Amino acid sequence: MVYYFISDVVQPPVTLFMGLDKYENEDLIKWGWPEDVWFHVDKFSSAHVYLRLQYGQTIDDIPGSVLEDAAQLVKANSIEGNKMNDVDVVYTMWSNLKKTQGMDVGQVGFHKEREVRKIHVAKRLNTVINRLNKTKRSAEVNFRAEREQRDRSEREDKKKLLRDQKEKEKAEEKRRQEEAEMRSYNSLFSSSSMTSNTENTGYDSDDFM
Secondary structure (H helix, E strand, O other), rough: EEEEEEEEOOOEEEEEEOOOHHHHHHHHHEEEEEEEEEEEEEEOOOOOOOOOOOOOOHHHHHHHHHHHHHHHHHHOOOHHHHHHOEEEEEEEEEEHEOOOOOOOOOOOOEOOOOHHHEEEEEEHHHHHHHHHOOEEEOOOOOHHHHHHHHHHHHHHHHHHHHHHHHHHHHHHHHHHHHHHHHHHHOOOOOOHHHOOOHOOOOOOOOOOO
């Protein structure tokens, strides 16, 4: 089960989502998308909240208002963090999450610590949480199937781009060949390749006796 929340602090609105429990979190850690940004309360147990970026976007493109919504949602879904002021929320791209043997279910580390960002949350903002909770919905999701479908679509898009590129290259090569042939043809009739009558001065084809 996954919970979805709509953050309408930007237009178009964006969706934040999180797993129901640590087992759903485990599936998200394993089958997340490269476009996903992961949020978690630093140093405390909390929900795992995700934001899925659009293709071509980076973590630097996330508006501050959306970061605040995600951070407030994570804090509100942390048993300890929700009761505290002045907590930090860490976030990073899904691809930076690292799972190793021996880790508990739902536990995760990082490949590169320098790629982990932090946002400070001074206190819980009930206006933000109430707004997000009004948009809350749930759905059963097969994370593996969604990821595999996403990967298939990406492969098809890449194949199409490659086909289009090859067609453009063929068309460009054909254009260059036609231009070369035209230049070669025109050179046969250039003035430098022809002999005019004025170059035959002193010669008369009629021979009078």
